[in-house]
Amino acid sequence: MTINMNRREFLGSGGALTVAVLLPGLTQQAYAAGTQTSRLGLKPDQLSSYISVNQDGSVVGWVGKVDMGQGTEIGWIMMIAEELDLTPDRVSMVQGHTEQTVDQGGASGSTGIWFAGTALRNAAAEARRALLEMAALKLGVAADQLSVDNGVIGGRSGSGTRVSYGELIGGRHFDVQLEWNKHYGNALEVKGQAKPKSPADYKIIGKPGTRRRDIAPKLFGTAESMVDVKLPGMLHGRVLRPPVAGAVPLKVDEASVADIAGVKVVWQKDFIGLVAPREWDAVRAARRLKITWSAAKPPFPEQKDLYQHIRDAKSMKRDEDVKVGDIDAAFAGAARIVEATYEWPFHSHASMAPACGVADMRDGEATLWTGGQKPHHCREGIAKMFNLSEEKIKVFSMVGPGSYGRNDSGDTTMDAAVLSKAVGKPVRVQGMRVDGTGWDPKSPASVHTSRAAIDQDGKVIGWHFESKGFSRRDFFRDEGSPERTLAGQLMGWPLKPVWLLGVPGESYSFAARRKTSDTIAPLLDRASPLRTSHFRDPGGPQIHFASESFMDELALATNSDAVEFRLRYLSNPRDLAAVKAVAAKAGWQPHVGARKKQQGDVYSGQGFSYAVRGATRVAVVAEVEINRKTHRIWVKRYFVAHDCGQVIAPDLLRQTLEAQIVQTTSRAVYEEVKFDRSNVTSVDWQGYPILDIQDAPEAIDITLIDHPELPPAGAGEAACRPLPAAIANAIFDATGVRLRQAPFTPERLKAAWV
Amino acid sequence: MYSLDINGKSYQADVSSNTPLLWVLRDILFLTGTKYGCGISVCWACTVLINGEPARSCVTPVGTVGGKKITTLAGIGSPAKPHKVQTAFIEEQVPQCGYCLNGWVMTSVALLDKNPRPSDAQIRDALAGLKCRCGTHMSILRAVKRAAQA
Numbered sequence: 001m002t003i004n005m006n007r008r009e010f011l012g013s014g015g016a017l018t019v020a021v022l023l024p025g026l027t028q029q030a031y032a033a034g035t036q037t038s039r040l041g042l043k044p045d046q047l048s049s050y051i052s053v054n055q056d057g058s059v060v061g062w063v064g065k066v067d068m069g070q071g072t073e074i075g076w077i078m079m080i081a082e083e084l085d086l087t088p089d090r091v092s093m094v095q096g097h098t099e100q101t102v103d104q105g106g107a108s109g110s111t112g113i114w115f116a117g118t119a120l121r122n123a124a125a126e127a128r129r130a131l132l133e134m135a136a137l138k139l140g141v142a143a144d145q146l147s148v149d150n151g152v153i154g155g156r157s158g159s160g161t162r163v164s165y166g167e168l169i170g171g172r173h174f175d176v177q178l179e180w181n182k183h184y185g186n187a188l189e190v191k192g193q194a195k196p197k198s199p200a201d202y203k204i205i206g207k208p209g210t211r212r213r214d215i216a217p218k219l220f221g222t223a224e225s226m227v228d229v230k231l232p233g234m235l236h237g238r239v240l241r242p243p244v245a246g247a248v249p250l251k252v253d254e255a256s257v258a259d260i261a262g263v264k265v266v267w268q269k270d271f272i273g274l275v276a277p278r279e280w281d282a283v284r285a286a287r288r289l290k291i292t293w294s295a296a297k298p299p300f301p302e303q304k305d306l307y308q309h310i311r312d313a314k315s316m317k318r319d320e321d322v323k324v325g326d327i328d329a330a331f332a333g334a335a336r337i338v339e340a341t342y343e344w345p346f347h348s349h350a351s352m353a354p355a356c357g358v359a360d361m362r363d364g365e366a367t368l369w370t371g372g373q374k375p376h377h378c379r380e381g382i383a384k385m386f387n388l389s390e391e392k393i394k395v396f397s398m399v400g401p402g403s404y405g406r407n408d409s410g411d412t413t414m415d416a417a418v419l420s421k422a423v424g425k426p427v428r429v430q431g432m433r434v435d436g437t438g439w440d441p442k443s444p445a446s447v448h449t450s451r452a453a454i455d456q457d458g459k460v461i462g463w464h465f466e467s468k469g470f471s472r473r474d475f476f477r478d479e480g481s482p483e484r485t486l487a488g489q490l491m492g493w494p495l496k497p498v499w500l501l502g503v504p505g506e507s508y509s510f511a512a513r514r515k516t517s518d519t520i521a522p523l524l525d526r527a528s529p530l531r532t533s534h535f536r537d538p539g540g541p542q543i544h545f546a547s548e549s550f551m552d553e554l555a556l557a558t559n560s561d562a563v564e565f566r567l568r569y570l571s572n573p574r575d576l577a578a579v580k581a582v583a584a585k586a587g588w589q590p591h592v593g594a595r596k597k598q599q600g601d602v603y604s605g606q607g608f609s610y611a612v613r614g615a616t617r618v619a620v621v622a623e624v625e626i627n628r629k630t631h632r633i634w635v636k637r638y639f640v641a642h643d644c645g646q647v648i649a650p651d652l653l654r655q656t657l658e659a660q661i662v663q664t665t666s667r668a669v670y671e672e673v674k675f676d677r678s679n680v681t682s683v684d685w686q687g688y689p690i691l692d693i694q695d696a697p698e699a700i701d702i703t704l705i706d707h708p709e710l711p712p713a714g715a716g717e718a719a720c721r722p723l724p725a726a727i728a729n730a731i732f733d734a735t736g737v738r739l740r741q742a743p744f745t746p747e748r749l750k751a752a753w754v
Numbered sequence: 755m756y757s758l759d760i761n762g763k764s765y766q767a768d769v770s771s772n773t774p775l776l777w778v779l780r781d782i783l784f785l786t787g788t789k790y791g792c793g794i795s796v797c798w799a800c801t802v803l804i805n806g807e808p809a810r811s812c813v814t815p816v817g818t819v820g821g822k823k824i825t826t827l828a829g830i831g832s833p834a835k836p837h838k839v840q841t842a843f844i845e846e847q848v849p850q851c852g853y854c855l856n857g858w859v860m861t862s863v864a865l866l867d868k869n870p871r872p873s874d875a876q877i878r879d880a881l882a883g884l885k886c887r888c889g890t891h892m893s894i895l896r897a898v899k900r901a902a903q904a
Binding site: 068069070071211212214215216218219220221222223225227228230236278279280283349350351352353399400401402403404430432433651652655658659660661662663665666684685686690691692693694696697700 | 786789793831849850856885886888891
């Protein structure tokens with residue numbers, strides 16, 4: 001077996017060289033790279049870092065981000081194929097591997113197409129320009145007299161000699177410099193001399209039908225999956241968590257697992273885990289190992305006191321995000337003041353399985369396999385934790401059991417590294433369900449108060465909004481430093497919280513506005529199962545649950561229809577278009593207050609909501625059915641208008657939206673992390689139920705508003721934002737009950753519905 | 755030593771009788787299409803067919819399945835000869851992360867074996883309880899319907 005993955009060794013050496021790729025996780029991507037020989041790569045200002053041409057003329061795109069399963073890969077492929085005048089089947093991607101791709105920040109903030117796609121588009125356009133220039137020399141025809149037909153360049157007339165991309169540069173590097181903005185991560189931008197195509201010339205972008213390549217292998221069980229990585233001599237690891245959060249191991253009775261073959265306990269500082277050659281033996285040993293834990297003081301409040309705790313807690317940081325006009329004067333002069341407070345619980349990522357990571361820390365080097373979103377940050381964290389230079393570390397990005405932000409993957413990879421380092425063998429860690437749902441990072445619980453000043457004509461003259469809650473970054477959004485992982489914290493790296501929660505976007509033109517956000521301290525400052533970090537649209541669902549529920553409350557207070565009320569205060573043409581599109585599609589009938597449509601035991605209603613995320617607008621109408629006897633809330637149908645600028649792959653975009661709508665429905669209607677004074681108690685699907693297929697909507701009607709003239713913006717999170725309020729507003733329309741606390745359980749509805 | 759009939763082939767596994775079938779499949783026999791999701795028979799990511807009936811391999815001791823016909827994802831079809839459920843899931847481009855897929859596919863296979871033309875409500879009933887965290891439920895429903903019409 002030849003293992004030679006270190007692209008850095010090849011940097012600057014030029015010419016052709018062989019990358020023999022045989023490590024797990026790379027065989028499919030190596031196939032993508034075909035016979036492609038060398039990669040100059042990793043220089044962010046080099047075209048060859050992003051685009052290369054195989055000898056057969058097929059093209060490989062290299063990207064420092066990762067498709068987490070929404071088909072982002074196909075978006076990249078379409079953008080590259082479009083610029084290079086290739087059919088999409090002749091383009092492949094290599095994603096995320098630290099040795100092969102520039103640090104573009106990993107999967108983050110819905111920037112896959114938005115930022116990385118734009119970089120790849122610019123690079124591909126520049127590659128086409130360079131290829132035309134080479135062809136011009138070779139064919140003796142001016143470049144502007146040449147055209148490209150699926151990777152073959154010839155005269156515009158169609159006659160004469162032709163030359164293919166493969167013949168021009170196949171297997172060799174472009175020697176072309178790009179203009180680079182000197183940033184890594186999400187902020188990385190590159191462009192060449194060439195201008196990307198005009199949308200009028202698109203043949204691929206905006207059209208459905210380019211099929212994903214990861215689907216069939218997933219159906220036949222042949223996909224290379226994070227959990228299936230197996231290395232020679234690999235051991236299975238488990239990490240032991242305390243019964244009371246914050247407790248640390250005082251004594252370990254290794255004799256308690258002495259009869260299980262090959263078990264080795266690893267205890268370093270407050271980290272305790274074990275390894276065994278067989279996975280089931282590691283599971284059994286982890287269940288049986290006797291540990292005496294310190295008598296830690298239970299760190300959490302009673303669950304029923306959570307929101308009071310947030311209200312009473314000291315603000316660690318107040319952000320005054322918006323201050324427009326004289327808000328105090330507006331309230332002083334108001335004819336009426338409307339106020340409401342909304343509450344949102346902790347959520348678990350509850351990924352389909354506890355995260356998995358594999359680490360091989362032998363010989364002063366580190367090789368890691370991660371299902372996390374940010375392999376380059378994983379490398380950074382491992383480097384700091386083990387005092388290794390980044391050159392000694394390779395991180396391979398694998399498809400894990402679902403990821404929607406900073407889930408438990410970053411912790412698990414670090415756990416595997418600690419165990420591997422300790423036992424001198426490759427170690428795979430995948431915890432049990434409790435390690436996922438119980439111990440993954442949570443999205444923050446929060447309280448939001450909204451207050452409006454209304455003048456005597458019913459006009460809103462002032463809007464005050466305040467958020468208070470846990471940080472969405474108790475630890476930062478990635479595992480780029482040891483204190484951002486459980487193992488790091490247990491090994492003595494103190495938490496460095498970033499105080500950040502957030503406020504709603506600036507959509508409405510109320511004359512005076514003030515929006516503040518207070519962040520409170522974590523309940524436990526180390527290795528906490530209630531530590532908070534990024535979960536899909538961090539902060540967005542709860543903040544806009546509050547602000548968009550409140551807009552409906554204001555519509556009612558001013559005797560207005562909810563849609564008409566919003567239109568009165570919106571001015572951006574794209575906002576107006578999205579709102580009007582969804583209202584028309586849903587057959588919205590203007591009305592004031594709750595209609596309480598009833599048929600037998602079933603009450604039905606429609607609710608509207610709208611939000612902006614980055615450059616993306618989403619307007620939603622939810623239709624609910626509510627059973628008067630069981631109090632079951634079913635979102636039967638959604639209408640959604642979505643404007644993310646230029647649409648790349650409309651079919652994949654629709655599926656991306658459907659899935660995030662279903663997931664956010666789950667969060668709003670069913671999900672709440674349960675805990676007692678000592679620990680998180682919702683540790684599996686029974687304690688932490690998510691939406692069941694019986695409760696999936698009957699239909700999700702999506703209107704895509706395409707702006708080919710604009711850049712493509714994010715689409716992986718924006719629909720999460722307006723959704724909970726749309727449901728709450730529909731519940732109000734159906735029942736007259738205003739739910740201001742999520743999730744919208746039958747119990748809460750029953751208690752409020754008289 | 756257990757002798758197991760998996761996808762029509764005979765396998766030997768040197769494990770204790772109470773080892774759950776899931777860990778035998780994944781860790782000993784390297785049949786990794788079957789996934790661990792919860793370990794308590796709730797999410798169904800570990801579903802296999804035992805004598806044609808869906809069963810949760812995470813709670814099925816290997817000692818109870820000797821002599822029975824075990825079918826995993828790899829046993830229902832191949833790229834060359836896919837099962838109609840696999841074809842339909844590919845046509846509908848169902849999965850995101852794909853981790854839960856095994857459970858949905860195997861349960862749908864068992865459903866269509868018994869009831870080749872299920873109604874929409876019967877499809878939802880048969881699939882109730884399975885988990886998908888990515889939220890691909892709408893695609894799953896379309897795919898099972900497509901398979902039923904194939």
